[in-house]
Amino acid sequence: MVCGPRSELKRQKVRRVIERTFVMIKPDAVGRRLCGEVIRRYEAKGLKLLGLKMQILPRDLADKHYAEHVGKPYYEKLVTFVTSGPTIQMVWEGENAVVAARKLNGATDCQDAETGTIRGDYGLDTRHNLVHASDSREMAEREIALYFRADELKLLYRDEREPGMSRRLSMSIASG
Numbered sequence: 758m759v760c761g762p763r764s765e766l767k768r769q770k771v772r773r774v775i776e777r778t779f780v781m782i783k784p785d786a787v788g789r790r791l792c793g794e795v796i797r798r799y800e801a802k803g804l805k806l807l808g809l810k811m812q813i814l815p816r817d818l819a820d821k822h823y824a825e826h827v828g829k830p831y832y833e834k835l836v837t838f839v840t841s842g843p844t845i846q847m848v849w850e851g852e853n854a855v856v857a858a859r860k861l862n863g864a865t866d867c868q869d870a871e872t873g874t875i876r877g878d879y880g881l882d883t884r885h886n887l888v889h890a891s892d893s894r895e896m897a898e899r900e901i902a903l904y905f906r907a908d909e910l911k912l913l914y915r916d917e918r919e920p921g922m923s924r925r926l927s928m929s930i931a932s933g
């Protein structure tokens with residue numbers, strides 16, 4: 758057995774944490790009827806949907822959301838775009854959810870995004886890039902708080918409400 762600082766480092770590298778992240782489906786994806794496809798990919802990855810809302814973002818909320826970009830040459834067009842139609846706000850939970858969501862979405866510029874990512878498969882350019890996901894755990898908590906109250910994220914799935922339900926569900930699926 759290896760002991761000491763090196764084994765500690767190894768443990769830290771493989772550490773997996775259950776965390777939450779914030780994801781938004783932008784107006785281009787809603788307009789192109791891609792909401793189901795986005796949600797399907799997040800569920801297929803194994804993340805759990807904790808909360809969901811739909812709204813056209815008011816300007817002041819969009820300004821808060823993209824506060825770190827204020828003053829950038831692309832800022833006005835970014836905010837005009839993100840307030841141009843319905844958007845969907847979601848909170849997803851799971852192992853390393855922040856990084857997992859960023860990987861599902863792909864690179865900011867859809868031309869650079871890998872095939873197999875949402876932006877790589879469906880996106881057109883840098884602005885019309887379909888989805889947003891928080892870029893750190895701290896940012897995720899800040900963004901979640903912008904859109905959701907704590908009590909809106911406490912719904913339990915059926916198998917969490919009734920102990921033993923997930924085993925009974927899988928048995929009934931297996932037996933047809």
Ligand SMILES: Nc1ncnc2c1ncn2[C@@H]1O[C@H](COP(=O)(O)OP(=O)(O)OP(=O)(O)O)[C@@H](O)[C@H]1O
Pocket residue numbers: 826831835864865883884885886888889890891892
């Ligand atoms: N150089 C740029 N030119 C035009 N638009 C840009 C540029 N950089 C960023 N943006 C726009 O600002 C948004 C936020 O940029 P950011 O650097 O946070 O990228 P991201 O984290 O991949 O995207 P998002 O925050 O929307 O998930 C991008 O989604 C993009 O629409």
Ligand SMILES: [Mg+2]
Pocket residue numbers: 890892
């Ligand atoms: Mg970002």
